[in-house]
Amino acid sequence: MELTHREIFERYVYAGAVTRNPDAVAAMFTEDGVLDAPLAPDGHPMHGRLVGRDAIRTGIGRYHRQLTDPGAMNVAASAYVLHDTADPDVFIAEIDVAFDQADGRRTTMSLVQIFRLRDGRIALLRDYFA
Structure with a gap:
């Protein structure tokens, strides 16, 4: 069964931003992703570019370990819009992620991601965040 763009995106967010699981993130990519x-x-x-599941797993793991606590992701206050393209294997995500801080403040990070799929897995993900 082929996953929709929404299902792929939501699984990616769950693996990365919600559970911060580098193994689960890497598993979503093609072997040469x-x-x-x-x-x-x-x-x-x-x-730069992380090429292959091992490099993706390592880079994501290092990123999660060195994160200063951004707070807990607030799913209800976060939002995204997915855009399909003329190529059925490419979609774009516009994202505003809300984080609740321990002191009661809320911060937001905005980003854009471009996904290119192959055989139901991510072959290329361009993640534009600063």
Whole structure:
């Protein structure tokens, strides 16, 4: 059964932002999949291109370990819009993620991700965040 773009995106968010599970994130990619974060600064664990599941797992794991506590993701206050393209294997996600801080504040991170699929897995993910 082929997953919809929404199902793939929601599984990716759950694996990464909600449970912060680098193994689950890497498993969503093709064996030769690429995670590209072109706006990540030098020294960031996701700077440049992570090629292959092992590199993706390692980079995502390092990113999660060095995160300062962004707070708990507030799913109800977060929002996203998915855009299909002329290519059925490509879709774009516009995302505003809300985080609830321990002191009661809420912060938001906005980003854009471009997904290119192959055989139901992510072959290329361009993650534009700063």
